[in-house]
Amino acid sequence: MTAGFLEQLQKRYGNHQYPGDRQGGAAGATGQGEPSTRPGNFMFATGIECSYPTIDHGKTRRDELEECHHYQRWQKDLQLVKDLGLNVLRYGLPYHRIHLDAGRYDWSFADEVMQEMQRLEITPILDLMHFGVPDWLGNFQNPDLPIHFADYCAAVADRYPWVRYYTPVNEIYVTAKASAKNGVWNEQLKSDRAFVTAMKHIVAASILGTQSLAQRRPDLVVVQSESAEYIHEACSVQSQEVKLLNKLRFLSLDLLYAFPPDADVCMYLLDNGLTRAEYDWFMAGEPPGYQVMGNDYYGRNEKILLPDGTMCQGEDVFGWYQITREYYNRYRKPVMHTETNVLDAEKASCWLWKQWVNVLRMRQDGVPVLGFNWYSLIDQIDWDIELAEKKGTVNPCGLYDLERNPRPVAQAYRDLLKEFGQMTIVPHGEMFEVTSQPARLKIEV
Template identity: 25%
Template sequence: MSGIDIIGAFESTYLPRHDTDIFESTAHDVQWKQDLGLLTSCGVTRLRYPVRWHRVEAEEGLFNWQDTDKVLHYLRDHGFRPIVDLVHHTSYPRWMDGGFADPRFRTAYLRYTEEFARRYPWIEEYTLFNEPFSTLFLTGHEAIWPPYQKGLDNFVAQILNVLPAVAEASRAYKDVLPDAKHVWVDTCEHHTGEGPGGSAYATMANERRFLVLDSFLGKGYDPHGPMAELLREAGGEKLQDLEPGRIDVLGMDYYAHCQWHFDDSGGSPNTPYPLPLAQQIYLYWDRYRLPCLLTETNVRGSTSDRATWFKYVLEQCERAREMGVPLEGLCWFPVIDSTDWNTLLYRSDGHIDPVGVYWLDDELARQPSVMSESYAKAAAGTPSNELPAFTLGEPVATWLRGYEPQMSHWNRAPAPDADQGNSLPNTKTRMELRIVNAE
């Protein structure tokens, strides 16, 4: 028995400029009951599930909980254990046109989180703000998501606009939901470098990955560290004095592109020297000493590629537990294919993102595969060494080339011809932190 709790999830990110979300583009908004049935068939009862603030409060100050009531009450009445996700990436109301830089954020967010807690006092686990580091990095540092700001000064300003409100909500929830756990969810990163410039940037990035969580916990940042001077110039000294929030469980989101490699010519998300995930989990646990979850992982590829990556991540989670990490569960995110991540949500074409446990065909019908078979086996307690591994196809084989030494002890089967999935990436696709083919 692996002893790792297998967790489900559904993608819901809102695209403010298009006024649509991924619940709607994948038809989960109308097929949610059937989709939850897929989880039941796999033996999975614990799941990350979002509340769509952008639909609940479509008009400022007016809350419509009707759709949320239906799903959350169904989850409660049918034995599911939701980790309720209150803000997933850019899923804020459209009237907040400044996004996470909007001066109205604190008041609106605290009003919303209070309304939620008083309406659903039986919730046992919640995430107050999904991936604050990576979300605010994309909205405030890289100008990829609205409000399309760029640079460290804007990144810091958005952190200072968002984090105190989230910390305040976490403290309030200790009183309003005293028996519920706050599951902090953010990316689990590690970076490598070579050459003077690349090594220096990797050192800085390995410091930066902890900036938001350390600030949330009232620890600030190392005033003598590799980011200190940059942060001082960007107004970051205010991060040193934030009133701390509270966390019960550390959730780590891990993808192959969470490990970048830098040299003097730039960076690539396909590092040739990936740290084994188990060691990476241990580093985060050793820093924060909290119970842990692996709250997201997937790979964009055929269903056999996904099953192979799932085997790797489960094996690494088992090893992390053997190293002493109190790792409670593993979440493959999401259960069904997502949409429009090929342009990092810049466009809204309904383009299927081939990452789910179940893949979507052209009619958005949910299709089983070798991935869903492995997922159900793991949920039943099958350890990683009894799950199949397959020969990786392109471009996943190239993306994961650095991981091959960590997988060399496996016996692999040829990838099956059937159940390959939809909208598979072509061999020239690269995993990059930028808008790909957006125009």
């Protein structure tokens, strides 16, 4: 009887040591190992908390870079990023300190930090507006904001032409809501009209700023960071108010991506100050550059409205996967998990892995998730009360504490990177390395 093919292979090669592999082709890479600097590598990142809204009706500036000692320890912080094995950093330049007046800038701090990032080969996702504006611009009710912000974006791109990745405005919806609807920051107003005014000014600023960036960097990648929110109403009769709120969470991205809002949202906008001409301007088309829809998810983003009118936290009823899937189905943009943490250091490691499993499941279901970011590198101050008062409470949500000592979640992130750090942005992405070609409108087939 003729020997089987396995016996023939053994005779020829011995113990099956023949050319090739059985792990997917080429060198048989599994995706394990610290992230590489190859352009097709999945974007594992952290961020440095940089919020700077005002409270006390403009009298007090909450500058997290100052309160968390980054201005003094920025070199150490950047080195910690590399020590973790990361090459990507969401980083916010202090807009309120740099833009001194129309056409006047102070680059002294920014130049030092950006030069060190280049030396360390850190790829920044540069955040240009994070919950606040310079004192001379007042607040988000100022209609001059979009023009001045576009000038600032142009100045940044001219000064740092090597930067490709930007978040022009962080969490537009949260910025407008906290400043003009909930009365916590900046203008501290509490009206629908003020909310709509802030929303249209901030989105317009993001659009004009993106245009300024793309004129100088045609291959621009915009990683929009927006809060992934949802309210579950635990009532037998669903209220129109909550139905509208669950639609308004899309408003910033609807205006940014020229996605026509539902009729009730349009009526709400027109009733509260958005003109038809302004609406048509937003719907003309989305901004230039490659657009990535970043979704931020904290357990407190998801809430349950109880029959007595109180709210309780609803983390993981839907979770990042379900909520972000809604956003993806609406806009069909590549996705990044742009922010997450938990305010309890003992739960942080488990939370990290839960969020990562969400990312893996999303990718398995065919949604292009390009990156993941634990936010932030260092503990934060007073985010348990959304910076509403200057109490100085340390929120132990960082990979490192304020003394720059690692928390357990830092080791958990290292373990995650060791297991997944060299996976590609898209499966088989090594065949299609990211190029420096100018961005083009996407072809839909």
